[in-house]
Amino acid sequence: xxxxxxxxxxxxxxxxxxxxxxAPPTESDTNIMRAFDAGxxxxxxKTIGLHPVVNVAGPKTNFTYATPESFHLSMRKRAGTxxxxxxxxxxxxxxPLDWWxxxxxxxxxxYPAKILVASIMAGSGTDRELEHWQELxxxxxxxxxxxxxxxxxxxxxxxxDMGSNIGKDEGLISVVTQVVKEVATVPVWAKLTPATSDIVxxxxxxxxxxxxxxxxxxxxxxxxxxxxxxxxFEMNVDGFVSSGGLGGPAILPxxxxxxxxLTQAFPDRAFSGIGGIGExxxxxxxxxxGCGTVQVCTAAMLDHAVGPNVIARLKAGLGEFLERHAGRxxxxxxxxxxxxxxxxxxHSKIRRPATREYHGGHEA
Numbered sequence: 001x002x003x004x005x006x007x008x009x010x011x012x013x014x015x016x017x018x019x020x021x022x023a024p025p026t027e028s029d030t031n032i033m034r035a036f037d038a039g040x041x042x043x044x045x046k047t048i049g050l051h052p053v054v055n056v057a058g059p060k061t062n063f064t065y066a067t068p069e070s071f072h073l074s075m076r077k078r079a080g081t082x083x084x085x086x087x088x089x090x091x092x093x094x095x096p097l098d099w100w101x102x103x104x105x106x107x108x109x110x111y112p113a114k115i116l117v118a119s120i121m122a123g124s125g126t127d128r129e130l131e132h133w134q135e136l137x138x139x140x141x142x143x144x145x146x147x148x149x150x151x152x153x154x155x156x157x158x159x160x161d162m163g164s165n166i167g168k169d170e171g172l173i174s175v176v177t178q179v180v181k182e183v184a185t186v187p188v189w190a191k192l193t194p195a196t197s198d199i200v201x202x203x204x205x206x207x208x209x210x211x212x213x214x215x216x217x218x219x220x221x222x223x224x225x226x227x228x229x230x231x232x233f234e235m236n237v238d239g240f241v242s243s244g245g246l247g248g249p250a251i252l253p254x255x256x257x258x259x260x261x262l263t264q265a266f267p268d269r270a271f272s273g274i275g276g277i278g279e280x281x282x283x284x285x286x287x288x289x290g291c292g293t294v295q296v297c298t299a300a301m302l303d304h305a306v307g308p309n310v311i312a313r314l315k316a317g318l319g320e321f322l323e324r325h326a327g328r329x330x331x332x333x334x335x336x337x338x339x340x341x342x343x344x345x346x347h348s349k350i351r352r353p354a355t356r357e358y359h360g361g362h363e364a
Contacts, residue, residue, distance in 0.1 A: 022191075035306040039311045045084050048094065063083060083249060137183050141186050150176060164221075167195075177208055280317025
């Protein structure tokens with residue numbers, strides 16, 4: 001039986017379910033076209049805003065490594081270590097909409113069959129700010145963007161009406177999503193923050209506003225570690241640091257927990273899984289929980305910036321998995337998507353020894 005790596009997600013046909021996530025690797029047309037050449041099924045642009053931003057006067061992204069024989073974690077490069085996580089405090093694209101528009105057109109002209117998702121962000125505190133969302137949407141779709149991903153989740157925006165501050169407010173989530181849907185002629189995905197007590201409520205607000213899919217999750221708010229010798233944070237400017245985003249292998253189990261909540265609450269909705277994916281086994285977790293696509297960042301950044309080896313392994317892994325399970329009649333992702341979604345249950349549902357009952361710490 002021939003295997004089929006293609007998927008249909010929010011009405012769009014992807015040649016494979018693996019996307020390069022919105023991040024430094026997708027901040028230029030050159031990188032995006034390199035990513036398409038490498039074989040990624042889709043690319044989400046670095047988040048586009050109307051106005052340029054100014055990033056910190058120092059490194060914007062770094063990586064933490066673990067020492068196998070101890071608990072030592074550090075951003076210092078040393079032999080014999082393994083990747084633990086990435087950490088960044090990078091803002092949205094420092095290039096304005098006017099810079100992006102001709103480049104979106106150029107990318108789509110060169111790769112008309114590839115899926116280009118425009119990540120966009122604006123404020124939400126005034127009607128004018130909400131109009132900015134529509135202005136971004138109109139401009140990007142007019143040049144050929146195939147979908148939008150609404151950045152409702154950037155963990156280090158100081159403004160209370162932007163980024164993850166929107167993603168923690170159900171009312172703002174619905175309003176922003178609805179405003180974009182009013183002008184969108186392409187699918188709209190809402191990218192949520194994990195920094196919330198109830199991501200299901202935020203997803204419900206997104207769907208109420210008309211979202212076609214949820215992307216989850218963005219990086220987790222965090223701080224870099226303090227260096228034992230200098231007593232400075234390992235990433236800082238003039239000794240100071242602010243909260244940034246933790247990504248990479250360290251967040252895989254946490255992101256999966258968020259995704260399980262979402263796919264169980266909305267089993268008939270579309271989800272794009274993000275967080276900690278470096279190989280097919282990681283992506284498979286998201287697929288078995290019900291995701292239709294997955295997005296990769298940290299692993300790709302460490303592989304020639306756009307992950308040519310990463311995507312090759314992901315596609316090979318999916319192909320080999322389907323061939324190995326051909327006897328079950330599986331030839332495409334949809335044949336096994338969501339297979340383990342219902343195996344995540346409340347603690348009280350886990351079997352106890354035969355002679356004992358669950359009381360949850362309370363008197364029977």
